[in-house]
Amino acid sequence: MQIILTQDVANLGKAGELVTVRPGYGRNYLVPRGLAVTATLHNKNQLEHERRAIERKVAKERASATEIATRLNGMTLQFERRVGDDEKLFGSVSNRDIADQLKRAGIELDHRVIELDQAIKALGKYEVIVRLASGVHANLKFWVVGKDK
Numbered sequence: 001m002q003i004i005l006t007q008d009v010a011n012l013g014k015a016g017e018l019v020t021v022r023p024g025y026g027r028n029y030l031v032p033r034g035l036a037v038t039a040t041l042h043n044k045n046q047l048e049h050e051r052r053a054i055e056r057k058v059a060k061e062r063a064s065a066t067e068i069a070t071r072l073n074g075m076t077l078q079f080e081r082r083v084g085d086d087e088k089l090f091g092s093v094s095n096r097d098i099a100d101q102l103k104r105a106g107i108e109l110d111h112r113v114i115e116l117d118q119a120i121k122a123l124g125k126y127e128v129i130v131r132l133a134s135g136v137h138a139n140l141k142f143w144v145v146g147k148d149k
Contacts, residue, residue, distance in 0.1 A: 001020065001021055001022065001023040001026045001027070001038070002018060002019070002020050002038075002039035003018075003019060003020075003021055003026045003030060003031070003036040003037065003038055003039055004016070004017070004018055004036060004037050004038075004039050004043055004044070004047050005017050005019060005030075005035065005036045006034060006035060006036055006037060006054070007034070007035050007036075008058065008133060008134040009030070009035055009036070010131070010134070014058070014134060015054050015055075015057070015058045016047065016050075016051050016054040016055065016058075018039055018044070018047070026038070061133055062133050062134075062135075062136060065132035065133035065136040066132075066136055068107060068109075068132055068138070069130070069132055069136055069137065069138035070138075071107060072102075072107070072130055072138035072139075072140050073138050073139060073140075075105070075140060075141075076141045076142060076143065077098065077101050077102070077105075077140070077141075077142035077143070078142065078143045078144075078145060079093050079097065079101070079142060079143070079144045079145070080145055080146070080147040081093065081144060081145075081146070081147055082146075082147050083123060083146040083147070087122065087123050087146070088121055088122055089120075089121050089122065089123070089144070092119035092120055092121045093119060093120040093121075093142075093144055094111075094116065094119045094120075095111045095112070095114040095115075095116040095128075096111045098111070098114050098116070098128065098140070098142065099111040099114060109130065109132075113130055113131050113132060114128055114129075114130050114140075115128055115129045115130070115131060116128050120144055122144070123144050123145060123146060124143070124144060125141065125142075125143050126141070126142055126143075126144065127139055127140065127141050127142075128140050128142075
């Protein structure tokens with residue numbers, strides 16, 4: 001199935017590119033999320049007219065992502081969690097928790113752009129990579145500390 005990407009998609013292509021994907025991936029994931037449109041003759045012709053607009057949109061998103069990356073690189077978050085006797089957390093800190101705390105700080109991100117292999121279940125200082133746009137990423141530092149009882 002051929003599709004036209006409307007946004008940059010990791011490991012697939014950049015906005016405005018015509019790519020071939022498996023039909024299920026295109027129909028069930030890319031098109032419903034607005035990441036792509038099917039490559040009909042009409043859409044191919046329209047793509048030529050909209051290519052400049054897409055390039056401007058991508059440049060604007062990249063500039064916004066660069067600004068957010070600058071803010072994130074200088075930021076340190078702190079999570080307070082209850083801990084047991086061996087300093088293991090009751091619960092964990094996940095990428096959703098990080099996204100929620102960033103939202104409270106005025107930076108709204110999708111939790112899926114925060115690269116956290118597995119939830120954090122111990123006290124300490126951690127660093128995660130936040131992939132904001134193609135080629136734009138930030139290193140976010142945070143502490144997980146014990147909560148006073």
